[in-house]
Amino acid sequence: MATDLKPRIRLPSQIKMGDVVEVKTLVTHDMESGHRRDASGALVPRRIINKMTCAYNGRPVFEATLEPAVAANPYIAFFLKVTESGTLDFAWTDDDGTVTRAKQAIKVG
Amino acid sequence: MAVPVVRSDRRGLVLGAAALSALALLPKAALATPQAASELLRKLVKGAPRQGRVVLHAADIAENGNSVPLTVTVESPMTEKDHVSAIHVVSGGNPNPGVVSVRLGPANGKAEIALRIRLAESDKVIAVAEMSDGSVWIGSREIAVTVGGCGG
Numbered sequence: 001m002a003t004d005l006k007p008r009i010r011l012p013s014q015i016k017m018g019d020v021v022e023v024k025t026l027v028t029h030d031m032e033s034g035h036r037r038d039a040s041g042a043l044v045p046r047r048i049i050n051k052m053t054c055a056y057n058g059r060p061v062f063e064a065t066l067e068p069a070v071a072a073n074p075y076i077a078f079f080l081k082v083t084e085s086g087t088l089d090f091a092w093t094d095d096d097g098t099v100t101r102a103k104q105a106i107k108v109g
Numbered sequence: 110m111a112v113p114v115v116r117s118d119r120r121g122l123v124l125g126a127a128a129l130s131a132l133a134l135l136p137k138a139a140l141a142t143p144q145a146a147s148e149l150l151r152k153l154v155k156g157a158p159r160q161g162r163v164v165l166h167a168a169d170i171a172e173n174g175n176s177v178p179l180t181v182t183v184e185s186p187m188t189e190k191d192h193v194s195a196i197h198v199v200s201g202g203n204p205n206p207g208v209v210s211v212r213l214g215p216a217n218g219k220a221e222i223a224l225r226i227r228l229a230e231s232d233k234v235i236a237v238a239e240m241s242d243g244s245v246w247i248g249s250r251e252i253a254v255t256v257g258g259c260g261g
Contacts, residue, residue: 020218033227035204061216067207069200071176071225071258078211081187081218 005029007090007102015082017108023054023062024077027092027100033068049074051093056106057086082108143201146235153197153210154237154245163196163238163248174228174258183220183238183246187213193220195239202232202254227258 010024027049034046046068054062062078080088088104150158166180185193192215198208208226220238228234231253238246 024223033204056216059216060212061214063212064222065210067205067209069203069205069208069227071227075223075225077223078213079217079219079221081216083216 005092005094005100007092007100009088009090009102009104011104011106015106015108017082017084019082020079021082022077023080023088024075025052025054025090026073026075027052028073029092029094031066031068031070031072031074035068047095049092050095051091052076053091054078054080055089056080057084058089082106084108143233146199146201146206149199149206150197150235150237153199154195154239156243156245158237158245158247160247162246163236165234165236165248165250167234167250167252169251170253170255171228172255174230174254174256176225176258177228177252177254178223179226179234180221180223181236181248185220185238185240187215187218187220189215190241192217192241193238194241196220196222197237197239198226198234199237200226200228200232200234202228202230204229208234228252228254229257230254 005027007027012021015021029049032044032047036044038044048066048068050066052064061080064076066074085108086106088106090102092100162184164182167177171177181196181198183193183196193213195210195212197210199206200208209224211222213220233249233251235249
C-alpha cells in the first residue's frame with residue numbers, strides 16, 4: 001500500500017447560506033482486513049484507515065471509526081449545515097499512524 | 110425422446126445437490142455470530158434500543174460482498190436540543206461484528222451517512238442511533254450476498 005493516499009472530496013457546486021449539503025469523501029486505500037491470505041497461504045497483516053475526521057473552520061463536525069468491514073478505497077458521505085464560508089479540514093488515520101490530510105474550501109454564494 | 114431428457118435433468122439435479130453438500134463441507138473462516146454483534150452493541154451503547162427511527166437503505170441482493178453500498182438515515186430534527194450524537198453499524202456475518210461508528214451533532218443538519226461495506230455472507234446489518242436525550246434506536250436490514258467479501 002502506497003503511503004501517498006489520494007483523498008477526494010466533493011461538495012455541491014452552488015451552496016447557499018443555511019443549506020444542508022452532502023459532503024462526499026473518498027481516499028485510496030486497500031483497507032487490508034487482516035483476514036486475507038496471500039499466495040503462500042500466510043495471513044496478510046491488517047492495515048486499514050481506522051479513523052476519519054472533518055472539522056469546519058476548526059470545529060469538529062464529523063468523526064468516523066472504521067473497522068475492516070469498510071470496503072477498500074473508503075467512501076464516506078455525510079451532511080453538513082452551511083453557516084459560513086471557510087474551510088473543511090479532513091484527516092484519515094492509517095493503522096501505522098500516518099495521517100493524511102486534505103482541505104476543501106467552502107464558499108457561500 | 111422425452112424420457113432421456115428427464116433422466117439427464119435428474120442427473121443434473123443429483124450432481125447439483127452433491128456439489129452443494131461438498132461446498133457445505135468446506136472449512137470456512139470463523140465468522141462472528143449475531144450474538145457477537147449484539148454483545149458489541151451492548152458495549153457501544155448504553156440502554157436498551159427501541160425499534161424505529163433508523164432506516165438502512167441498500168440493495169436486497171449484493172452481487173459483490175467486497176463493496177456493498179449502504180445508507181443509514183435517522184429521523185431527527187438535528188437541533189441543538191434534539192439531535193443524533195452517534196450511529197453505529199454492525200453485522201453478524203463478518204469475522205468481526207463492527208463496521209463503522211460515527212459521531213454527529215447539530216452541525217450536520219441531517220442524520221444520514223453513506224458508505225460501502227464488506228459482507229462475508231448474507232446477513233442482517235444493524236444500525237443503532239444514540240440521541241442527545243439518551244434514547245437509543247435500532248434498525249436493521251437483511252442483505253443477501255452472492256459473492257462474499259473479506260477475502261479467504
